Amino acid sequence: MSSTMMCAKCARPFTSGSILSALDKKWHPECFVCTICKRTLADQSFHVKNDDPYCANCLKENFQPRCATCRNIIDPSEQYMTYNDRAYHKNCFTCAACHQSLAGKQFCIKDNGYYCPEHV
Template sequence: MSGMCAKCAQPFTAGSILTALDKKWHPDCFLCTICKGRLANKSFHVKDDSPYCTDCWKEHFQPRCATCKQIIDPCEQYMTYNDNAYHKGCFTCASCHQSLAGKQFCIKDNGYYCPEHV
């Protein structure tokens, strides 16, 4: 076997070689950049050519809803306004609590309102 591991720079001997991010790794060397958990045989995310486990990705890179402060799931639709992210169900009129997602709204006293409730 030829080549060197992208992390430890040691040669490959008997055993498996993991290929990810256009590099070759020992399975024990392919780790999450933050928590150092093993990523071999797991799904992972990439930012700036660095791998991250799903939990670390969500915690550090997924947007948080400005209303409920929860992480917005990568599969979930959300909206943004003034650089803030919101679950569609959390961006609501301060008076009637109906969703304002995709609708016209007004701002009053730092709150969002339906035009009828300003």
Template sequence: MRYSCVRLLELYGKVFNQTELCQLIVGKTCNSCKCPRDGHDVYHEEWVNVRDRLGYKTQADIDTKSTRERCINQGFAWIPPNLTQLKVEQYFKCLPADKVPRLGSSGEKYRAKQIQIQLPKQDLALAYCKHVESAHHSSYDDFINARNELALDIAYAKICTNKVNCPECNEALNPDDIGVLAPKFGDKFLWHPGCFVCTTCKQLLVDLAYCVHDELVYCERHYAEQLKPRCSACDEVSDFDY
């Protein structure tokens, strides 16, 4: 696998420049015209629900997920579930303006880009992997199942009832502020919405999807890279021969 991926990367390097190569590896292309997704002004025609992407199918998840209709009716590509429209606006005021996923905005593009980067499909299911050898399929599945059980989760917005300090910036959240609660850490910690970021890339965790490793918060991509090497050619995690 490693030799073939390196050879593929060498061949790509002779044909594509650095920007084009990055787009090929991360897979940021439009499903229709195959041009870079960053070239489009509108993304919501290919609306993505992160819960569906992660395979969250329980009734509780169905009841609480942000539906396409609700998001678009409020003018966003994504909104935190279980908040009133007024609280949704309050939540987004806590984020940098260019990262608020309003339809047709740079924030919508940012969200679409982060879904591709933080939640690569080849990390989520074997069906999207092209270079995991059949002898290692069982080990891959074990890795994914352990991650899903122990590390992967989706946080949610919660109205603060007591004064607490944000684990990221150590600044206070006051009663009636909106914070982010990550269930894997219990109910004693709340992050400022703008502080709920990946430990490695420092990007906002897209749609509040996160992983935990050594009591730190990561996006799924960088969580996987804490445990497995990632091939720079095919962008798949590897080393399942154990």
């Protein structure tokens, strides 16, 4: 009895052509795609989150934290801070009055804004 290998995505057998091995499974190259954008990952690097493959752009756009002030994605190499479950670039977490960085400093909350002690 012969064992026919099947694609992890489409469950069709491999009859001819390339077989891609990734995530401990076998895939038709056209079946190994980004979970979000569905673009092929056969010839590019990819990232895995919760056992699903993602292209670098979709991982960044959908899973990297965004700064609550400027709304830009915070690069994984950047140091950032969090307050009340919101992420901030260190230079974006500033006093509402003087715009000096509050990162690592004492601050007060007034009228939904953050203030250094000098401007409360």
